[in-house]
Amino acid sequence: MSQIDDLPPLREVIKRHDLSARKSLGQNFLLDLNLTARIARAAGPLDGRTVIEIGPGPGGLTRALLATGAARVIAVERDERALPALAEIAAHYPGRLDIGHGDATTFDPRPLLNGEPAKIVANLPYNIATMLLIGWLSAEPWPPWYDMMVLMFQREVAERIVAHDNDEAYGRLGVLANWRAETKILFDISPSAFVPPPKVTSSVVRLIPRPAPEPCERRALEQIAAAAFGQRRKMLRQSLKSLGVDPALLAEAAGVDPTRRAETIPISGFVAMARKLTELKSSSLR
Secondary structure (H helix, E strand, O other), X not given: OOOOOOOOOHHHHHHHOOOOOOHHHOOOEEOOHHHHHHHHHHOOOOEOXXXXXXXXXXXXXXXXXXXXXXXXXXXXXXXXHHHHHHHHHHHHOOOOEEEEEOXXXXXXXXXXXXXXXXXXXXXXXXXXXXXXXXXXXXXXXXXXXXXXXXXXXXXXXXXXXXOOOOOOOOOHHHHHHHHHEEEEEEEEEOHHHEEOOOOOOEEEEEEEEOOOOOOOOHHHHHHHHHHHHHOOOOEHHHHHHHHOOOHHHHHHHHOOOOOOEHHHOOHHHHHHHHHHHHHHHHHHOO
């Protein structure tokens, strides 16, 4: 499927609108419509669904989402140079593409969704990708306003997202992501598929929100993970001292020895320590 619609090829669109990728905006354009269609299909059936896309650029993934059946795509683009190209796509798919010009880090789509869940599908600008993901994983209340995310990251970031205890890439991001979502790397994309080609391989990651994560306060979990991984390869009895409570009590709540390191603690252990931290902080205020 070299062509998914009868709009002009992406290289022609980029040339006509002078859309050279800007490093300052974290841009690497994916021009292969076979790959953009594969990403769109990875989000499952899109018929009747609303999709949020961040950083559409010249619109390769946007076109794939619409061509594979998305009822509506809400695309947020900071680069004003891309707006005319996106407007051409909107004209080709009347009433199905809403284009927002602005900063994705401050964009809240919920007022546009009329209470219906959405999917987030995007080739994220690499310089804000992790920040955006953490924001979506920190949504309150939970379950969130979306029911799936299919996102592209640099491979190293993707490995951190899906990592569990004893994985080399396991850290704060893996704890938050896998506490609140089921995560999976679906496939890799070679640097040669992008314009300009990045220096590293990219990976497409799927995250499906868990309807009922193990109960704990999110902020307490973030505090525990930040302290534990802030001094990598340190024992918990040392790394957790910064929290102002006895690390031994936290480790005991997780059923682990305080000489263990953060990299060996499963997510359930971090959740147990977060609950204990909340309890200890509350009792100290009485």
